Amino acid sequence: MTQPRTSRRSLLTAALAAPAAVVAGPVLTATPAAAADPVDGCQTVVDWTPVAVDAAVTNEPGAPVEARVIRLAGTEFLQLRGTVTCSFTADGRLGTLPDTIRPPKLTRGVCPRNNSLGINAIRIEANTAGAVNVYGPQATNKVTWIQLDNFSSVLR
Numbered sequence: 374m375t376q377p378r379t380s381r382r383s384l385l386t387a388a389l390a391a392p393a394a395v396v397a398g399p400v401l402t403a404t405p406a407a408a409a410d411p412v413d414g415c416q417t418v419v420d421w422t423p424v425a426v427d428a429a430v431t432n433e434p435g436a437p438v439e440a441r442v443i444r445l446a447g448t449e450f451l452q453l454r455g456t457v458t459c460s461f462t463a464d465g466r467l468g469t470l471p472d473t474i475r476p477p478k479l480t481r482g483v484c485p486r487n488n489s490l491g492i493n494a495i496r497i498e499a500n501t502a503g504a505v506n507v508y509g510p511q512a513t514n515k516v517t518w519i520q521l522d523n524f525s526s527v528l529r
Contacts, residue, residue, distance in 0.1 A: 418442040418449060419473050424505065426468040430457045438467075438521060440474050442528065451480055451499060453524035458517060461510035467519070470503035477501065480526040487517045497524055 419442040426438055438455035451474065457467065470476075481498040495516060496508040510516040 414446075416444045418444050421454070422471040422473060424453070424455075424468045424470055426457060427466045429461075429465065430459045430467055432457055433518075440470050442474055449528040451476060451524075451526050451528050453482075453484075453497070453505075453521040455522070456518060456520045459519065461507055461516040462512045463510055464506065464508045465510070467497065467505045467507050470499060470505060472503070475501060475503050476528050478528075480528060482524040482526045484524050485520045489514050489516075495519055497521070499526070 419440075421439040421441045424438040424440050426432055432438055433456040436454075436456040438453065438457060441452050443450050443452060459467075476499050479498060479500050481496060483494045484497050485493060486495040487493070490513075492509075492514055495510070497505065497519075498508065499505050507516065507519065
């Protein structure tokens with residue numbers, strides 16, 4: 374007498390159906406997003422505010438450097454956006470954050486830059502005085518533009 378065999382397909386179908394059945398109940402009875410506590414969601418603490426760029430840096434038209442602070446699930450983040458053209462051949466100052474935004478500690482991130490010799494990212498730091506600095510350019514590897522849209526760093 375042959376033993377009945379369960380196909381792999383039926384086992385996979387059962388494995389996928391079980392979690393869906395367990396999750397469906399809580400989803401149907403969940404509180405709507407509009408009723409959620411804003412402290413647990415995303416809040417804008419300081420809206421987009423222009424960053425004063427250094428004399429050696431030029432804002433791209435239509436994409437000036439701006440900063441904001443958001444709170445996401447109780448954690449505050451400094452975010453930057455915008456694009457600059459520059460001629461950095463050594464570490465230097467990109468600009469200064471507005472007075473309404475002063476990090477309580479040194480915060481850093483990595484941003485895209487012109488690809489030169491296979492290097493296409495640069496370290497950006499904002500310190501407690503509000504200075505936004507770039508680290509990594511070299512005389513043999515000049516930075517000609519920096520795009521800040523993906524900068525997001527924990528403040529507190």
